[in-house]
Amino acid sequence: MKILVADDDAVSRRLLEVTLKKWGYDVVVADDGDKAWDVLQREDAPQLAILDWVMPGMDGPEICRQVRTFGDQRYIYLLLLTAKSEKEDLVKGMEAGADDFLTKPFDVQELRTRLRAGTRILELQETLRVQATHDSLTGLWNHAATLDFLRRELNRGERQGTPVTVVMADIDHFKQINDTHGHLTGDVVLREVAHRLSSAVRAYDVTGRFGGEEFLLVFPGCAVRNAVDRAEQLRACVNREPVETPEGPISVTLSLGVAGSEAALATDPDSLLRAADAALYRAKSGGRDRVEVAAGEELHAQPSPPDPRSRTAQPH
Secondary structure (H helix, E strand, O other): OEEEEEOOOHHHHHHHHHHHHHOOOEEEEEOOHHHHHHHHOOOOOOOEEEEEOOOOOOOHHHHHHHHOOOOOOOOOEEEEEEOOOOHHHHHHHHHHOOOEEEEOOOOHHHHHHHHHHHHHHHHHHHHHHHHHHEOOOOOOEOHHHHHHHHHHHHHHHHHHOOOEEEEEEEEOOHHHHHHHHOHHHHHHHHHHHHHHHHHOOOOOOEEEEEEOOEEEEEEEOOOHHHHHHHHHHHHHHHHOOOEOOOOOOEOOOEEEEEEEOOOOOOOOHHHHHHHHHHHHHHHHHOOOOOEEEOOOOOOOOOOOOOOHHHOOOOOO
16 A cells, blocks of 8 residues: 655654555655645545644645545545644644544554554545445446546536547347346346446546446547447447356347537536437437437447347337
8 A cells, every 4th residue: 555654854754664665555755745745636646644743835734634625536544743742732633634643753563553543444435435436236337426427527628628428328128138037137237248348448438337227438538430439349349249147148239329528519417418318219219239429419320230139129
């Protein structure tokens, strides 16, 4: 685990660094508060931080206050290192957002005990975060978390002038799979489709389970033309080979609707999702196992070969 040590005292900082490395931590050091604050704002910021109370630049309590404004980002466990021992000082530090204290000169075993407690809290925080943001069946982002990601990316795209495209995907004839083979087999199909979709996108894309057998994929910085090609790749990835289940192999196909923020009708989350959903409905109505693009987009996808099983069925 990565840990930040911020202390302007070179001897104390070096002792902490050597001790923590011996215990297996990946240590990042800073010799003043401003440098420590820069480290904690990075995307790969340490989840544990030991902060000296008094430092040049930002002091320890001020860093704690700023960290606690991060909101929904991952929790950072903050331990204040201080020579202060008065009760009112400790209360002040806790109110600033510190999780624990260690007095100077620190005891090595006490440090180890407090860091173990911090690690347990971080593990619990991470467990709760995953439960709150991920779908329990597929392991994908859940409905709310996917929408949060979409809103953030649309705001970022508006600031930076870059497009955001969404793909709404739905497993064809999923009710028939459940009715014929049972819901446990349907769950196997859902998990495997989720795995194939998430394995076929970029690391910074998001694949979420939007509800039932429907998935929402968010592609930041991706124009509609490119997203259509990627949607076709996803469709092919899902139907390339049957899904192995306890009931035997089951062929699965996917219908997809694409909509991008480049279109004037889709510049906010709600309108973008409505446009993608309408495109998905056309894909279902047009024979399934195909990609359709939202009306009003400059590019229209070429239809994939229709699914012969669905000539008389209504889209669902």
